[in-house]
Amino acid sequence: MTTSNRSSVIVFQNHTEDMEFLASSGVVAVVLDAEMLGPSRLNLLANLRSSYPEVTIIVADRPDLRAAPESLVPERLIRAAQYIQDHCSEPLYLERIASEACLSKFHFSREFKRYFSVSPIQFMINSRINLALDLMAQGMSPLAHVAVHCGFSDQSEFTKWFQRITGSPPSSWNPKG
Template structure:
């Protein structure tokens, strides 16, 4: 058995552990990897009867085992303290923007970002400082500010166009975000005062 270590770059998308390279020795046997592979092999022989969730769980167990036992600079990261990756932030913002009026479920956002609903909400808030719902409301308020600069639009038109259920809901959320009512904000920012 050689003692020479060869670095293998990590290609997984699972971020439970951070490491730069894998170190391994040729000629060795890893009983954990052997048994995990043995558990999943029958699934590959009968793909029509395979359970994708089971295979995914085995692969995740393999990745965790490799990172802990063979990863250089292994550092476990608690999922409670991990935010969204940049691609996940972009995807979540795109979906929220596309559904600014009708809204989008947290389940759909989480699914698109490959997270569970609960974990996604925590990671989103950790990354962006607001819950997904609060972020959507802020996006609506920002859109409303642009529309309020047009003095010919009625407050109720702006409210409905920005996804608020009615003008009172709009006034409440807008006031909470800006400290002003929509009409007063309009007066301040369009020089009508």
């Protein structure tokens, strides 16, 4: 993903139809309300990942809807989000991520949530699950290898976050349909 021409975050509040515009050059991330998607959202997320690999798909239990839809994200926050995506499989520390945005960790956390509707930690976990969906679609197994490769401490932690975000355990996902 190039950061020079991507500058907005879309927060879906009521529906997920008509997402063709996600391929447009201005979308960095899409925030989807988990409640809106329903309990079984794994196939939808997998389809979005395969259709729009350049867009970060974020699922949040209660996204902060005060962020203006399609609001322009400052370049330094885009750099920080890109850093999280590029290094999501590694241990990440808030101080290091904030330094990418040239902000204190406290100011960075507030600003990040303001524009992305989720905390930097929630963004990192969603980035790891996005990576896991990609690896599983490519046939990587067993799940313990996927978990460690995506930056989770073990398969149990991976399974907990995967199920919380997708609504299904990773063992139930079939990349062929």
